Amino acid sequence: MPELPEVETVARGLNKIILGEVVKEVKVLRDESVGHPTKTQFERLLKGHAFENATRRGKYIVIDLSHGAKLVVHLRMSGRLVVRKKFGEPSFLRVRILLESGRELHYEDMRVFGRLWYVPQGAAVNEVVSGIGDLGVEPLTDLTAEYLHKAFKKKSQPIKNTLLDQRIIAGIGNIYADESLFLSGINPLRPASSLKKDEIEVLVQQIIKVLERAIELGGSSLRDYSNLEGVNGNYQDTSQVYGREGEKCKKCKTKIERTKLAGRSSHYCPKCQPVSKKILDAHNSAAEILSESRKSKTTAAKKTAPRAISRRKSK
DNA sequence: GGCTTATCCTGGGCGC
């Protein structure tokens, strides 16, 4: 699951490995992986460009190409860029970029959520790439307690949901939101607006600390992520709460709990990250109602159209 | 406008 540290690692890898390489040929194997323009135009337009500097904006990789064009990549859930010396049969290959040196840059993506955009010379990136223009601050360079205090002021939603909102902070995903909240002693269920200024100051420090540490370790490789050379990151080995449901908290030995927030798993220590009974009860009863409603929907669907809910066939 | 939920997608895990 590529978040800011993983994307940063990939961008740095691109500058190290394929800087100056010229595109000889492009083959799009899955149309949906190209966000702009069409598959055929993407293949034709990218050809002949040299790779220049690669940077990161939130979870987007922005690669400057020769003649002022750009290639933008979002890895979403399971996307990855890998440089291979020769063509084998990699799994889930979606876009194959042959380089004049004989090497190949592959975009591989099991779930096909990720996208590549070709931005022509003279066009603004945010005109072509949806979402990139709405991104919030970069946590490693521009995040301050004052900014978050202002952003959280009218937010009644849980702090975890707010941290995942890319329009507020760009680049934080599920793993690092959980980790930052644990290290700050803040329960993910608490409304963002309930955080006091000193808590926000600690949170800012911990967000930066967690992200910098993850970059040092090459990111997290919990499921699908690896760097440009196919090497896994190591942050997951130092994880405090994420993916540790039922295990003992490294600080107080209390069992780590997991709940659902914004449709995502949220992991926390109930002792190190306390929350009022009122908030916890309200969350649990809402979760129960939702679960019951889903159960009844599934039962009704089974009765009326048993085939409609069966698993979609793999492509 | 703010917030929540569904949807997209596919492999792995698990129950039957």
Next chain:
DNA sequence: TGCGCCCAGGATAAGC
């Protein structure tokens, strides 16, 4: 053994 459901989650559309 094989079938089928559920789960994971980033971004976005839809609905409340």
